[in-house]
Amino acid sequence: MCHSHNSGPSRRSFTALLAAGVGTTALAACTPGSQVASPAAAPSPSGSQAATPTPAVATTTAVPAPAASEAPSSGAPPSKAPPSGALSQKYSLSDPASQWVIVNKHRPLTPLQFVPPDLVQPHVQLAVSGEAALLNSTTAAAAEKLFAGAASAGVTMTLASGYRSFRTQTATYNGYVDSRGQASADTASARPGFSEHQTGWAFDIGDGGGACSFQPCFAEQPAAVWAKANAFKYGFVVRYPWMLHEITGYYYEPWHLRFVGVEAATDMANRGIGTLEEYFGLEAAPSYL
Template identity: 55%
Template sequence: MTGALAGLVLSLGMIAPPMTAVAAQGYDLDTASSLQVVVNKHRQLSPTGYVPGPLVAVQGERLRLQAADAYKQFAKAAKAAGVNVLPISGYRSFSQQTSLYDSYVRQYGQATADTLAARPGYSEHQTGLAMDIGNASGTCALQACFANTPAGKWAAAHGWEYGFVIRYPAGAEATTGYTYEPWHLRYVGQAIALDMHRTGVATLEDYFGLEKAPDYLR
């Protein structure tokens, strides 16, 4: 093959959308311990009782080591900019998620419970890669208005620099199965977070070319 032809073949390969290019790089979206595992209402963790390790303490919450390191840098940079970000909820075990979900089912019934918390085995929090954040003041904690607070604005503007994405963006409920959660950060690593920021692809489902997951299959 001549150099020119090889160059043409390479550039044809580059025409593929980012999600294909990335998938071809070999990210593991299926294994529970993968830093790029994709969990949603169609993709239950396997095994359902998966426990990540090692888990590291972050101001009273826990995250997997890589996510914890990134989170600490993220929060430190925020503080240097005058924004006090606090962790609200990090790792949750299968049994903790079961208690949370069951309490919602008892209070509101299953249909409403499904809009409030993931079913056990379907929560990103069980991967140790997700953190719900808040403001030190408590303003708009776990509410959509969090997006307009200092911590919410910081997360949207700078989270990607540390490898985090806003996992449930506004207007993507038909894809992610969740309404806007500007407080829920998911660690995916800097390469993917940067690429999603650069390309404007809002969800992991779209980025990796996965099917939409608006509801549980059963």
């Protein structure tokens, strides 16, 4: 995610646009990211913590539409039920070391100051350094395949923000509280212990050309377009899809990818399920409890 960068319209302005009934085309140009980096060049607010400005983007769904052969024959909407059988029992939704851990405004990390034991720097093009260039080993390996897949399609992708420690998120969040007050800060940055970036399972991507990083227009950049259509093949989902902020708690972030494994990511894509909350049958988390 990117809940901690600044470079696009504020969430307040985004909310105002929604209230005014502005069309999606206009919103696509001013949808703030769920994560905003601190006033300077901080990480993203929500779970996705980026190390640069943050805003959200606008387009359509976050997961590719199911292939015609996979669409429900009845014409009914896609099933939004948790995975069944062995897949549903495969990984924990609470253990931060699990690739299915769900972190949102209702589900903090346990322990709150969790640190992945296997942080490594993936062999991909980096736009950051230090801890932000790290991922857990499983995500790093999958990211290398993802970036290679993009490259083979002529798309240059960069790692714009990876791991973010509890300490870094604390500094970022407190900076927002000091400058805006807590209510506003909660719309721009994830509270410490509530960010996916701290798990090592998520990261933000940038486009090779460097355009529109953490800004609404990023949705139209080659890296975002390619990732939206192909990330599931490598086990990733766009964690904060367009117009599903009432479920995820964050506005559209086409740059924030989350590893859940090829099976789950493909299942979600084929069934047209956009959020992990819906996929695993969890309650929506639009705000902190």
